[in-house]
Amino acid sequence: MTIFCVDDSSTIRMLVKKALEPEGYTVLEAENGKEALSHKDIAGADLFLVDVNMPQMNGFELVKNIKQDTRLSSKPVIFLTTESALEKKNEGKDLGGAGWIVKPFEPPALIKVIKMFS
Amino acid sequence: MRSADLLAKLTTFSLGDLVAMSEIRDIFDELLSSDELNDKESELCKVLYAEFKGLNKQGEQDQKERILSGIKKGIERFVKTRTPAPAPAAEKAPAAVQKMDMDVLLSFIAESRDHLEHIEEKIMDLETGYNPDLVDEIFRSMHTIKGVASFLGLPRIKTLSHLLESILDKLRLQELTPEGGTIDLLLSGTDILNKLVMDLDEKTSRKNVKKENVDIVEMDIDIVEFTGRLEELIRGNVPAQKTAGPDQGDDLVTADMRQKFIGESLDMLDEIEQSILDLEKSNDSTRHISDAFRTIHTIKGNAGFFWYGKVEYICMNLENLLDVLRKNEEVLSVDTVNSLLNAVDYLRRTLHEIDRGEVQPGEYDGTSIDIFGGPEPGSQLGDILVSMGEARSEDIQDALQLQNMKLGEILIERGVTSETAVNHALARQEKITGNTEGKQYAAKRKDIRVNTDRLDHMFNLMGELITAEAMVIHNPDIAGQDLPNFSKSANYLSKITREMQEVTMSMRMVPLEGLFSKMRRLVRDLSRKFGKDVRITISGEDTEMDRNVMEEVSDPLVHIIRNSIDHGIENRDVRIKKKKTDFGTIHLSARYEGNEIWVIIRDDGKGLDREKILEKALAKGLVTKDQEMSDKDVFQLIFMPGFSTAEKVSEISGRGVGMDVVKKNIDKLRGKVDVESVKGEYTEIVLRIPLTLAIIDAVTARVGTMLYSIPINDITSFQKPSRSQLTRTDTRSTVFNHRDKLVPVVDLAEFFHVAKEREQMEDGIFIVVNNADKTAALCADEIVGYRQVVIKPLPEYIGTMKAVSGCSVQEDGDVSMILDVHALCDQSIG
Known part of the structure; x- marks a missing residue:
């Protein structure tokens, strides 16, 4: 299973990679929405882990784009967010996101969540 | 269930x-x-x-x-x-990663540095005008730092970045305006973040040896007070005003006066320190104690006027202790002196805190500080001494007895136990407070850490290697022999040494960007301090400079800029009267020029006043009345030690820091300082720094028996002149028609007053040089060769020679003079 992690923080991407790769997942990376959409392997992604706040194209814009792309529209998008207010968290869900994981998360929790979608 | x-x-x-x-x-x-x-x-x-x-x-x-x-x-x-339903399981707070993954931590540090490096500039840009994109960018940086810090269990970084993020959010929503107080808070917040990250960086690099996961904890500094201020700002807009720093305040006390007070007190503290140190050495302790006492008393009085309760409190305690000593000299010991010095340090720190606006005027209860014990808590000697001093006045005889006895005990105990502890604490303290003098601003970028001593050593060896290489390849024993195999190997060797030299040089080259952005901050802080609106523009910040050199340039730059703002740039109303822009501008730029890097500081202030400088120099006996001097020479006078045209004592002159420091530092680098100024319009100071300290490519030419090396970067061509190309002008000068341009000819033999072989100019060879828009044709007898030369400074007994920047030892042991083409052009053709 291929997970596409989109986050402007290289540290977060590293954390995700370190958590998922030992579990046998392939992790693709991009720094922002724009970069993600132009990634050559984007069609191969099975699930998106997306940060909300990013330069150039934020997570919400990205999910809109994903939902309009027929190749991708069925792939679940999970937001990585630091928001604590429910309305804020639901904003991404209303755009078609599968849900959210609140930062900071523990690697085992991330793995469990991803397993729900495999 | x-x-x-x-x-x-x-x-x-x-x-x-x-x-x-x-x-x-x-x-x-x-x-x-x-x-x-x-x-x-x-x-x-x-x-x-x-x-x-x-x-x-x-x-x-x-x-x-x-x-x-x-x-x-x-x-x-x-x-x-099923009954009863048990209480729902307590929600487990997401535990941060306790054992830090080294890779993750390193990644966080690198990332945070990237963010923090540019954040300061951006914040300062905000001050000049609200820009939603900019706020967004800073917000995002803070957001990212916060997010990652929460993973790594770094509570201070997380809290700080969170609060700063909230402020930025308010700015974004326009609930706050980017005025001075808010910007100040954002800047100090960034400073603290920087400090925390740098500390982590230091800790990780120390533990770098073992790569496993380690416990690394954040620096333990108290940010509660600061975060409190941030929170206040977030809650309501009012307190931003309160925190706006030392510029505010009632009309009686101006920022200027406060500066003067701090400067003066710091000077006096130096005196006191000297007196205290003399106490140890001399027999005449009464005099030193009285001196110190009197000076402390002055500081206390001044502090009272400015209503700095904390300073008053410290002074009072110092006075008391000195009073005890004055009346009872047996108490004097190494430990008492240490205590006194600690108190002086404490006072100094407090003054710096006032300077930075961290301490506000007000009463002080003084319950929580131990001013004599140094930064180590719990060493109460000073307090005990003082309280005894006070008790003494009530019952002199009895207390005196008691005092002697107890003091002895305490002193011994203290001497035994806490000497090392104090040292430790001092070292720690230094790390926390010591680097606040401006070093922390720009986070340095690095990939691996190498001790610069080692680099320097390598640099020296590189110089030796090149000399050695030349000695082998141009060895007189093999001169004139046909040795094809040897030449081949020699060429190969040359190629490698050359590459190695380039690599060695580049290792220490860093862009000036960091230094320049430090100056931005300086200009901002100083312009607020002096109450003048001064802006800074920067260009050429990507010019690279040797790291060691850059460190030497930093101080002169600070002095020049301070001077510009303090003395050069006029007050607002003066500027308006003179029909100038109502704000002053300092332009800071850098560029390569021949074999030098030029760092140029130009302000649009009132310019240098030739007459005033001359007057002053005469009064100080630096020049004589009948001396005829060009503007250039006159302006150079400002760099003489002991020269200052400032009429009022300000922070700078008060601290005894003059422009002579500039000259001294630049001289050390074999550089030059040029000054250009038009009265009423501008002053431009050019720091001309040699590109490298050690090795240059140069063409060596012979004039008579002398050898001269000319840096290759200054040379444009070599010409064999024909008679028709030469024209003699009025007096003794000659011009050379070079591709339809007239180039003045400088006969090196005449210039340096050495014997020449040739009689006619056209028998020699012309080396056409160009430096800073000046072109000249240097006439020499013959070209000896082109190679790398290792620059050595002229031996001291020779003194300075005009237009010579150093010398170099040739492979056969002869010495060649390295020409300073810029000076040569200046001095020969004006």
Whole structure:
């Protein structure tokens, strides 16, 4: 299973990679929405882990784009967010996101969540 | 009772919370594998579980909500049959990663540095005008830092970045305006963040040897007071004014006066320190104590006027202790002196705090500080001494006895136990407070850490290697012999040494960007301090400079800029009267020029006043009346030690720091300082720094028996002149028609007054040089060769030679002079 992690923080991407790769997942990376959409392997992604706040194209814009792309529209998008207010968290869900994981998360929790979608 | 847990979890569950969803699934699993449910219930539960699992599939939101409430109702039924429902399991707070993963931590540090490096500039840009994109950018940086810090369990970084983020959010929503106080807070916040990150960096690099996961904790500094201020600002807009720093305040006390007070007090503290140190050495301790006492008393009086309770309190205690010593000299010991010095340091720190606006005027109760003990808490000697001093006045004789005895005990005990502890504490203290003098601003970029001593050593060896190489290849023993194999190997060797030299040089080259952005901050702080609106423009910041050199340039730059703002740039109303822009501008730029890097500081202030400088120089006996001097020479006078045209004592002159420091530092680098100024318009100071300290490519030419090396970067061509190309002009000068341009000829033999072989100019060879828009043709007898030369400074007994920047030893042991083409052009053709 291929997970596409989109986050402007290289540290977060590293954390995700370190958590998922030992579990046998392939992790693709991009720094922002724009970069993600132009990634050559984007069609191969099975699930998106997306940060909300990013330069150039934020997570919400990205999910809109994903939902309009027929190749991708069925792939679940999970937001990585630091928001604590429910309305804020639901904003991404209303755009078609599968849900959210609140930062900071523990690697085992991330793995469990991803397993729900495999 | 897993079913009750399940219900509790479900009640608080909101669709989309994926972590909670996975936890609920776990509880379902546990419930089904336990024997909590009977068969029938189990069946139902399995159905509910399947429904729940379907919730993460894509589908209608409303429908999912309905399914969810259905599941809840189903579970409720099991729970009702079981009583009592236990309290829901306490929500476990997401624990931060305790053992830090080294890679992750390193990545965080590098990332934070990237963010922080540019944040300061951006914040300062904000001050000149609100720009939503800029705020967004800074916000995002803070947001990222916050996010990652929360993973790594770095509470201070997290809290700080969180609060700063909130302020930026308010700016974004325009609930706050980017005025001075807010910007100040953002800047100091960034400073603290920088400090914390740098500290982590230091700690990790220390532990770098073992790569396993280690416990690395944040620097333990107290940020509560600061975060309090941030919180106040976030809650309401009012307190931003309060924190706006030392510029505010009532009309009686101006920022100028405060500066003067701090400067003066710091000077006096130096005197006191000297007196205290003399105490140890001399027999005449009474005089030194009285001196110190008197000076402290002055500081105390001044502090009272400015209403700095803390300073007054410290002074008072110092006075008391000195009073005890004055009346009872036996008490004097190494430890007493240490205590006194500690108190002086404490006072100095407090003054710096005032300077930075961290201490505000007001009463001080002084209960919590131990001013004599140094930064180590719990060493109470000073307090005890002082309280004894006070007790003494009530009952002199008895107390004196008691005092001597107890003091002895205390002193011994203290001497034994806490000497090293104090040193440790001091070292730690230094790390926390010591680097606040401006070093922390720009986070340095690095990939691996190498001790610069080693680099320097390598640099020296490189110089030796090149000399050695030349000695072998041009060895007189093999001169004129046809040695094809040797030449081949020699060429190969040359190629490698050359490459190695380039690599060695580049290792220490860093862009000036960091230094320049430090100056931006300086200009900002100083312009506020002096109450002048001064802006800075910067260009050429990507010019690279040797790191060692850059360190030497930093101080002169600070002095020049301070001077510009303090003395050069006029007050607002003066500027308006003179029809200048109402704000002053300092332009800071850098560029390569021949073999030099030019760092140029130009201000549009009142310019240098030739007459005034001359007058002053005459009065100080630096020049004589009949001396005829060009503007250039006159302006150079400002760099003479002891020269200052400032009429009033300000922070700079008060601290005894003059422009002579500039000259001294630049001289050390074999550089030059040029000054250009038009009265009333501008002053431009050019620091001309040699590109490298050690090795240059040069062409060596012979004039008579002398050898001169000319840096290759200054040379444009070599010409064999014909008679028709030469024209003699009025006096003794000659011009050379070079591609239809007239180039002045400088006969090196004449210039340096050495014997020449040739009689006619056209018998020699012309080396056409160009430096800073000046072109000249240097006439020499012959070209000896082109090679790398290792620059050595001229030996001191030679003194300075005009237009010579150093010398170099040739492979055969002869010495060549390295020409300073710029000076040569200046001096020969004006």
